[in-house]
Amino acid sequence: MDAPLTPVPALVLCGGRGTRLGGSTEKPLVTVCDEPMVDRVVRALEGSRVSTTHAVTSPHTPETRARAADVLGVDTIDAPGExxxxxxxxxxxxxxxxxxxVxxxxPHLAPEHVDRALADACAxxxxxxxxxxxPVDLKHRLGVSVDTAFDHEGRELAPTGLNVVAGGTETVSVVDDERLAVNVNHPRDREVAEERCD
Incomplete structure (x- = not known):
């Protein structure tokens, strides 16, 4: 795989309250496989070709901000939380x-997912x-929630939350991978994510 043409930083969106999951834990700190989800995502990025990682936190996630800075050692960007x-x-x-x-x-993001997205964006x-x-049908088969979907070339797709922003032309990459199909937004999503722990 060719390296990206320029160093590519990563932004981890960490501003969610997690109210749909129940409880009082900030969403990025909800655990999957005995580890906060934000830790798992940051580790995947560190194993990839991204140059730097920034956690985008909000006033709703002060504990996540502290963990990102003090435990994970990543820069933070304090967004308004709107x-x-x-x-x-x-x-x-x-x-x-x-x-x-991202x-x-x-929680099951892997370095190869990140590297493939970078390679596809720079191809x-x-x-x-x-x-x-x-594919939305993959999410249905797994029994996880579908919060957003759209039709692309006759196929119903759901965004994974993994993107490259570069301006200009926008392309869609379809990946039929269960690890990218589980976004933890509801208690059932977390159960499915837990079932896939190594």
Whole structure:
């Protein structure tokens, strides 16, 4: 695999309260396989070709911010906490594109997922924006929630929360991988994620 043309930083979106999961634990700190989800995502990024990792936290996730800075040793960007899209836009103003973005609720993210997204985004020589998706029917087979879906070339897809932002042309990468199909948004999603612990 060719290396990305330029160093690519990563943003981990960590601003969620986790209210749909129940309890009082901040969403990025909810454990899967006895480990906070944010730890698992950061470890996957560290094993990949990204150059640096930044945790995008919010006023709703002060404990996540502390863990990211003090335990995980990653830089933090303190977003306003007005929602996923708003916080992402805020964070994108603090790093240069291209940038890889990923949600903290994707506990089975692996370095090869990240490297494939970077390679796909840089395949044409000039980095392009990329949205990594899984088939909705895969999520249905696993019994996990589908919060967002769209039709692409006659196929219903769900974004995984793994993207490359590079401006210009935007492409869709479809990955039929159970590890990318489990975003932990509801208690049942967490159960399914736990069933896939090594």
């Amino acid at each position: 929602g996923y899209v708003e916080d992402l836009r805020y964070a994108l103003d603090h790093v240069a594109e291209p940038v890889l973005t 949600v903290a609720d994707l 044409g020589g000039t980095p392009t924006s990329l949205t990594v998706c899984v």
